[in-house]
Amino acid sequence: MLTVRQGRRADIEACARIVVADPLWRRYRLTLAAARRVLREGISRQARERRTRAELVVATRGGAVAGFILYHLRGTFHHSGYVRWIAVAPQARGRGIGTALMRHAEAHIFGAGPNVFLTVSHFNRRAQAFYRALGYRKVGDLPHYVVSGITERLYRKTRGPIESKTR
DSSP: OEEEEEOOGGGHHHHHHHHHHSHHHHTTTOOHHHHHHHHHHHTOHHHHHTTOOOEEEEEEETTEEEEEEEEEEEEETTTEEEEEEEEEOGGGTTSSHHHHHHHHHHHHHHHHOSEEEEEEETTOHHHHHHHHHTTOEEEEEEETSSSTTOEEEEEEEESSOOOOSOO
């Protein structure tokens, strides 16, 4: 049975191992120590106080972490949500875990604002197809954004028509 719940400090190791085990993520030269640090810093008390706190949500099967999502409610231009990382263990892919995690994040982000943004590597066609199937649209490219030689594709999903707040 799949359970989606708030991530805890005890989940950080399993989440970090999922990321660094994926060959696609290796192009970013991400180490286990760096992955742990990003996850720890994102959910820290100091980040909450600075209002830069990320939300870590994990999906478990049989008590084991099968995937996770790390997102910010106001991570893009201080106005819109941003999905920083989503990863599913290779043996758990194709079972709806990624979709369940994205739906969970979207529900929270859309409660705070009208947009969700994310980036995906130009070479990760499977992920691009996944995001398009969830209603995301490519809005631009960011060459050499994270790592030289890799173009990040910027995707956006909006809740609906954006009404002007000024009249």
